Amino acid sequence: MPTTAAIIPAAGSGSRMGLDHPKQYHLLAGIPILVHTVRVFTSASCVDMIVVVVPAERVESTVNLMADHGLSGANLQVIAGGERRQDSVKAGLDSLNAGVDIVLVHDGARPLLAPDLIDRCCDAAIEYGAAIAAVPVKDTLKKGGPGGRILHTVDRKDLWQAQTPQASRLSLLLAAYDMAGEREVTDEASLLELAGTDVHLVEGSETNIKITRPDDLIIAEKIMQNHETSSEKIRIGHGYDAHKFASDRALVLGGVTVPFEMGLAGHSDADVLTHALCDAILGALGAGDIGSHFPDSDQEFLNVYSVTLLERVVDIAAQRGFVLSNADITVVCQKPKLAPFVPKMKEILAEACGVDLGQVNVKATTTEKMGFTGRMEGISSHAVVLLAKEGNCK
Numbered sequence: 001m002p003t004t005a006a007i008i009p010a011a012g013s014g015s016r017m018g019l020d021h022p023k024q025y026h027l028l029a030g031i032p033i034l035v036h037t038v039r040v041f042t043s044a045s046c047v048d049m050i051v052v053v054v055p056a057e058r059v060e061s062t063v064n065l066m067a068d069h070g071l072s073g074a075n076l077q078v079i080a081g082g083e084r085r086q087d088s089v090k091a092g093l094d095s096l097n098a099g100v101d102i103v104l105v106h107d108g109a110r111p112l113l114a115p116d117l118i119d120r121c122c123d124a125a126i127e128y129g130a131a132i133a134a135v136p137v138k139d140t141l142k143k144g145g146p147g148g149r150i151l152h153t154v155d156r157k158d159l160w161q162a163q164t165p166q167a168s169r170l171s172l173l174l175a176a177y178d179m180a181g182e183r184e185v186t187d188e189a190s191l192l193e194l195a196g197t198d199v200h201l202v203e204g205s206e207t208n209i210k211i212t213r214p215d216d217l218i219i220a221e222k223i224m225q226n227h228e229t230s231s232e233k234i235r236i237g238h239g240y241d242a243h244k245f246a247s248d249r250a251l252v253l254g255g256v257t258v259p260f261e262m263g264l265a266g267h268s269d270a271d272v273l274t275h276a277l278c279d280a281i282l283g284a285l286g287a288g289d290i291g292s293h294f295p296d297s298d299q300e301f302l303n304v305y306s307v308t309l310l311e312r313v314v315d316i317a318a319q320r321g322f323v324l325s326n327a328d329i330t331v332v333c334q335k336p337k338l339a340p341f342v343p344k345m346k347e348i349l350a351e352a353c354g355v356d357l358g359q360v361n362v363k364a365t366t367t368e369k370m371g372f373t374g375r376m377e378g379i380s381s382h383a384v385v386l387l388a389k390e391g392n393c394k
């Protein structure tokens with residue numbers, strides 16, 4: 001298979017959207033538009049590498065943003081764009097190594113493309129040299145003149161509205177750029193046509209919209225709701241943690257200080273039950289674990305009340321549009337007996353997660369003196385959670 005690179009131009013200012021930030025960073029269903037777009041390309045089997053082209057001042061923050069959403073690695077590069085879309089695309093082309101055969105250019109502001117459209121554009125570029133996504137014009141078109149007067153009607157027969165991806169052999173697009181010089185274009189096909197390259201049409205979709213004006217966000221939200229697969233509506237996660245007993249510590253479990261002659265060792269308050277719940281939520285999000293978000297090398301978290309960490313984890317989920325549907329936690333503890341404290345634990349954890357009491361369950365068990373917990377070396381805990389997209393959890 002030819003080596004294929006995707007270039008995602010996302011360095012625009014989004015002036016027509018009228019936001020105080022570039023539209024490609026605006027949240028769509030709780031996730032930045034650009035993250036949605038890049039995610040589709042990371043799942044495309046024909047794409048070997050992705051170059052995201054962003055405003056120069058946002059390169060570093062975009063790298064972090066992608067990593068926060070589990071998008072990182074040698075095959076995902078973020079580089080600075082240029083003044084015009086075509087300059088940003090050229091910056092992407094210049095970043096590619098000579099081994100790339102096919103290049104797909106796709107607007108970062110088009111997050112709703114279907115993965116199969118990427119494959120079809122790629123296949124067409126391999127077959128014909130160049131191909132773009134497009135949809136047949138369905139409205140009657142008018143040429144407007146001064147004062148909004150109609151000059152004439154444009155025959156819409158055989159007219160197509162160009163979209164992206166716009167795909168071609170890398171060599172053809174580089175040659176087209178060389179030939180075009182400073183000519184202003186609004187898509188790659190224009191350059192290829194000017195260079196005499198036959199460009200083929202691949203039927204796209206009306207849902208592959210470019211988010212350009214405020215109304216487009218309303219349309220995109222609705223399309224996203226219909227697109228969301230079950231994995232984007234609900235997410236399951238598991239968390240596990242264990243801590244050793246320590247004589248000079250308080251025993252904190254589920255946010256409750258439990259009277260006992262020993263506590264648990266740890267950088268924080270070592271609340272093993274709450275840590276397992278944090279890891280289950282982060283696991284459901286694909287967002288790492290408690291150690292990656294609250295490192296035990298950071299003085300900020302020395303002896304921290306772990307329920308405050310849980311609140312921050314719940315915020316991370318909320319930023320991605322997820323709320324806790326329910327949690328089931330099992331703490332494995334030979335001694336002390338925890339049953340009297342379970343109701344308070346549930347109350348504290350439910351409040352921290354912003355859910356009803358019935359959505360958080362806490363169970364305590366011994367191991368009949370088997371294993372490290374049975375030998376009173378420490379306490380462990382498992383947690384399982386179900387997260388749901390806002391509006392889908394009841």
Ligand SMILES: Nc1ccn([C@@H]2O[C@H](COP(=O)(O)OP(=O)(O)OP(=O)(O)O)[C@@H](O)[C@H]2O)c(=O)n1
Pocket residue numbers: 008009010011012013014015016017024053081082083084085086088089107108109110210211212
């Ligand atoms: N200098 C530029 C201008 C645009 N783009 C990208 O090209 C795509 C399509 O451009 P458009 O929708 O016009 O985005 P903006 O230029 O940001 O919008 P506006 O024209 O409203 O300012 C977008 O993903 C945009 O980020 C880019 O990478 N570099």
Ligand SMILES: C[C@](O)(CO)[C@H](O)COP(=O)(O)O
Pocket residue numbers: 085107161162163164186187188210212
């Ligand atoms: C490339 C494109 O999306 C095809 O429709 C369109 O030309 C981009 O235009 P913009 O003004 O840069 O959004």
